[in-house]
Amino acid sequence: MGGRFPSLLALFALAAVAAGAEEIGDAERGEALFKKQCSACHQIGEGAKNRVGPRLNGLFGRRAGALEDFTYSKSMARMGADGLTWTLETLDAYVHNPKALVSGTRMNYRGMADPEARLALLAYIREWSDKPRDIPEAEPTAIMTDHAVDPAILAIQGDPDYGAYLSSECTTCHQADGSDQGIPSVTGWPEEDFVVAMHAYKDRLRPHPVMQMMAGRLSNDEIAALAAYFATLK
Amino acid sequence: MKLNRRLFIGTTLAAGAALSAPMVWGQAKPRVVIIGGGAGGATAARYLAKDSAGALDVTLVEANPIYTTCFFSNLYIGGFREFESLQHGYDKVAAGGVTVINDMATGVDRAARTVTLAGGQVLPYDRLILSPGIDFKEGSVPGWSVDAHAEIMPHAYKAGPQTQLLKAMVEAMPEGGTFAMVAPPNPYRCPPGPYERISMVAHVLKQKNPTAKILILDPKDKYSKQALFEEGWGLHYDGMVEWVGPEFGGAAVEVRPETMEIVVDGEVQKVDCCNVIPGQIAGKIAQIAGVTDDSGWAPVHPDSMKSKADENVYVLGDSSAQGDMPKSGFAANSQAKVAVMTIRAELTGSKAFPAKYTNTCWSLIAPEDGVKVGASYEPTPEKIASVDSFISATGEDAALRKATYEESLGWYAGITADMFG
Ligand SMILES: Cc1cc2nc3c(=O)[nH]c(=O)nc-3n(C[C@H](O)[C@H](O)[C@H](O)COP(=O)(O)OP(=O)(O)OC[C@H]3O[C@@H](n4cnc5c(N)ncnc54)[C@H](O)[C@@H]3O)c2cc1C
Numbered sequence: 001m002g003g004r005f006p007s008l009l010a011l012f013a014l015a016a017v018a019a020g021a022e023e024i025g026d027a028e029r030g031e032a033l034f035k036k037q038c039s040a041c042h043q044i045g046e047g048a049k050n051r052v053g054p055r056l057n058g059l060f061g062r063r064a065g066a067l068e069d070f071t072y073s074k075s076m077a078r079m080g081a082d083g084l085t086w087t088l089e090t091l092d093a094y095v096h097n098p099k100a101l102v103s104g105t106r107m108n109y110r111g112m113a114d115p116e117a118r119l120a121l122l123a124y125i126r127e128w129s130d131k132p133r134d135i136p137e138a139e140p141t142a143i144m145t146d147h148a149v150d151p152a153i154l155a156i157q158g159d160p161d162y163g164a165y166l167s168s169e170c171t172t173c174h175q176a177d178g179s180d181q182g183i184p185s186v187t188g189w190p191e192e193d194f195v196v197a198m199h200a201y202k203d204r205l206r207p208h209p210v211m212q213m214m215a216g217r218l219s220n221d222e223i224a225a226l227a228a229y230f231a232t233l234k
Numbered sequence: 235m236k237l238n239r240r241l242f243i244g245t246t247l248a249a250g251a252a253l254s255a256p257m258v259w260g261q262a263k264p265r266v267v268i269i270g271g272g273a274g275g276a277t278a279a280r281y282l283a284k285d286s287a288g289a290l291d292v293t294l295v296e297a298n299p300i301y302t303t304c305f306f307s308n309l310y311i312g313g314f315r316e317f318e319s320l321q322h323g324y325d326k327v328a329a330g331g332v333t334v335i336n337d338m339a340t341g342v343d344r345a346a347r348t349v350t351l352a353g354g355q356v357l358p359y360d361r362l363i364l365s366p367g368i369d370f371k372e373g374s375v376p377g378w379s380v381d382a383h384a385e386i387m388p389h390a391y392k393a394g395p396q397t398q399l400l401k402a403m404v405e406a407m408p409e410g411g412t413f414a415m416v417a418p419p420n421p422y423r424c425p426p427g428p429y430e431r432i433s434m435v436a437h438v439l440k441q442k443n444p445t446a447k448i449l450i451l452d453p454k455d456k457y458s459k460q461a462l463f464e465e466g467w468g469l470h471y472d473g474m475v476e477w478v479g480p481e482f483g484g485a486a487v488e489v490r491p492e493t494m495e496i497v498v499d500g501e502v503q504k505v506d507c508c509n510v511i512p513g514q515i516a517g518k519i520a521q522i523a524g525v526t527d528d529s530g531w532a533p534v535h536p537d538s539m540k541s542k543a544d545e546n547v548y549v550l551g552d553s554s555a556q557g558d559m560p561k562s563g564f565a566a567n568s569q570a571k572v573a574v575m576t577i578r579a580e581l582t583g584s585k586a587f588p589a590k591y592t593n594t595c596w597s598l599i600a601p602e603d604g605v606k607v608g609a610s611y612e613p614t615p616e617k618i619a620s621v622d623s624f625i626s627a628t629g630e631d632a633a634l635r636k637a638t639y640e641e642s643l644g645w646y647a648g649i650t651a652d653m654f655g
Contacts, residue, residue: 021612021619058456132558132620134420135458136595137607141558142619144612165587168281168571172564172592173648182644209624210594210608216622217590217610 021142023123024088025116030124033117037109044128053107060129060139062086064102075104087139091125092118144217158191158221163229166222169214178233191227198223263291264581267349267359269339269519271296273303274365274550274566276327276653281574283331289582293333293357295349296324301654302393304424305563306646309598311390311401312434320393326655342523344544361577364525364532364541365550365566366517367392368423371530374513375416376488377497386491387508390431391423403507404435410445411506414496416487417452418511421531423552423561425458426607428511430597433463436471437600449505450477451498453485458560459597459607465628466599516553523547531555536613537589539573548573557617558609565593567649589613596642602632604639 034044041052048055054070065072065080072080079102084090094101095118097111112118130138170186178187186194200206201215202223218226266282268275271294279294286292301322309315324334335357341350342362349357370380370389378387390400404413413435417428432450439446448471457463467475478484483499489510495502515521515530525532525543532549533542534556541547550573551566559565572589579586594608609623626638 021614021621023614023616023619130456131420132609132623133560134425134454135456136425136560136593136609137458137623137625138620140609140620140622142612142614142621144610144621161585162587164285165571165575165585166590169568169590169592171648171652172567173594173645175648175651177651179647180644181647182640182642183648210606213608213610213622213624214592217612 022145023142024126025119025121025123027120027123027127029117030120030122033112033121034124037112038121041107044125048128056125057128058130059086059091060088060126061137062129073102073104073106075102076106088122088126088143091122095121158224158226158228160225160229160232162222163225163227166218166226167229170226173210176233187230187233189227189230191231194227194230195223198226263289264360265291265293265358266361266363266577266581267357268292268294268363268365269342269349270365270367270517270551271298271324271327271334272301272365272367272551272566273305273563273649273653274552274570275363276301276324277567277570278363278365278548278550278574279332279334280327280330280653280655281571282577285574285584286578286582288331290578291333292331293335294324294327295335295337295339295351295357297336297338298394299323299336302397303563303646303650304391304393304427305649307390307393307397308427308431308434310397311404311431312437312598314434314598314601317398320397322650322654324654330655339519340522342519344523344547347546359546360581361546361548362523363548363550363573363577364517364520364523364553365570366519366553368514368516368552368561369518369521371513371515374419375510378416378489378491378510378512380512383489383491383510386494387489387510389511390509391418391427391511391514400507400509404438405442407439407443407446407506409443410447411443412447412449412504413439413507413509414449414451414503414505415509416489416496416511417450417454417457417484419453419513421561422511422514424595425560425562426463426595426597429457429459429463430599431509432475433466433471433597433599436467436474439474440471446474448475450475451484451487451496452477452479453487455479455481458595459605459625461628462605462626463597463599466603466605470600470603514552516549520549520553525549526553527555529555536616536618537572538576539569540576548577557611558620559591559593559611559618560595562593562595563649564595565591567652568592591618594645596638596645598639598642602636602639604635604642605630606638606642 042056044056048057050070054067063080064084065077095112098105098107132138173183174186178185198215201211204212268279283292303320328334338352339349340352347359388396388400390396488497516526516532520526520532525541532553534549534554539548541549550569552561568591578584591611596606598604605626607625609620611618612621
């Protein structure tokens, strides 16, 4: 999927400087853009209705062409049937060039070239979709960035202190005393096996979704730190 | 080179510790008081004591001597757990170096930095952690109040006798009777909780009372894991469950406990068992402490769980308003670890690391039919933001669903050991 949306991914990489997550974009600017470029055909917000185009509340996570009370182009309906769902990535591509994603779309819009403007617009539209607080499976609201943890804190061979803190996330499910009930033990692994296993989850080679998510956000240094810490437990 | 820098930073931090932690040479240790020994509070107490290795004076104030987990309380209703298996005492928390006081906190003086208990004791603190869970919003369901009607139409949304009462009422329903749930408005604790409960009630009725009906009256037009629950109800409890959303009156419900009636969109209906889950706000002591806002929840800084109203106060779990994390035991446990790391860094000069948060919620739909939803979160300047998520798919095979259920059993054992020792 990554290859289909190079512009956004390039931007992710650029944004990946600070620790933690990045807001999708400047929602205030997005609101102004929406008013100027979208509101002639689309409504969003309290009491929004279908107009020339469908209402955009609840757009994130919605299947393309899914509103029952709106008549879509055949092309949009087919993309929905094929499985197109509106996420940050797919919306970014669609707003960039609508015809690239849905050839026969009736949306008569030339596209928005500036990636920062697109993300601002999408940040604004995201505000009117499900809140993960209420519906945990809702689309993410921010962009994950690489952890730029002070390299001094993360010694190359794995800082067990940092590992101890990180491991408190593991012990929510994996028991610290090494017992094994429905969830395997993580203590007492050879460091190297542990690192290899975590990378296999990170690369989504191993299938478990919780572990893919947990490992997916760990940097190489963080995996090393965890391994160093777990190795200290017998 | 890396190593040199590491050593250098390490030394600076240690020097900072000596300055900011004047507890050496016989002076009093910094004091941390925690109100609420549930998912957030018990975790925080245990980790503070364990990780600071005696450098902090940690006191936990909890109203009940035994904590009954809300998590898995639906499985008890469904007959998959014994009630006692939900109960946890504080012996091991105390053995881990925490002073456990079994009393109700009634006052917080943030200027004097003291907590007052119902028994009259006054506890001074350097840092205060509030993790008091939820309270119910008065007037949220017309005709129902917690003091007057919880024995007739239970909420069972704080686990304990309420849960036992609801289970008994379900089992005593007349043949072909109607079970009604008044579902809560957002935000509330455990987004999939009401719907897991429906699954468990349906499982009981299917065996004991298969002609009974289940009615959900819901003010929300969407709920967590909806597709998974709807699929499961169709598969296992065909025709038993009816969901009434806001379009058809689910948001305009009045209850009449005296006559066991509910009024939906003006139409009166007799029911045999009614589970009222009202709208929710932060636990009362958070209101008393003055750290909540107009929404009824307590805003916190996303990178630390520190109250936005007071830098010496932290709010964890259900009571906090932090952004995207759902109100769950898993979330409260995850937040506690970030708060502990921050408090230790402030009071003892230990290393501070970036905040990371996680949540996963498992739900049981039918025997060995488990599903899950989870996400990871990181702080942005504005809120704790969701950055990645997953959910079980519809149409998964039985083996995967069984493995998911077994995993949830492992999770319960793991997280309760993490909280209570
Ligand atoms: C039916 C149901 C099912 C659930 N299932 C799950 C699940 O599967 N997974 C999951 O992660 N979460 C689940 N939850 C949610 C979970 O129970 C809560 O989100 C979690 O308990 C919140 O933790 P907390 O620390 O904020 O509050 P609590 O765990 O409620 O703890 C608050 C504690 O503070 C005490 N207290 C309050 N005020 C005072 C005071 N003034 N003085 C002294 N003590 C005080 C209370 O006695 C209580 O022990 C479920 C909830 C329900 C209702």
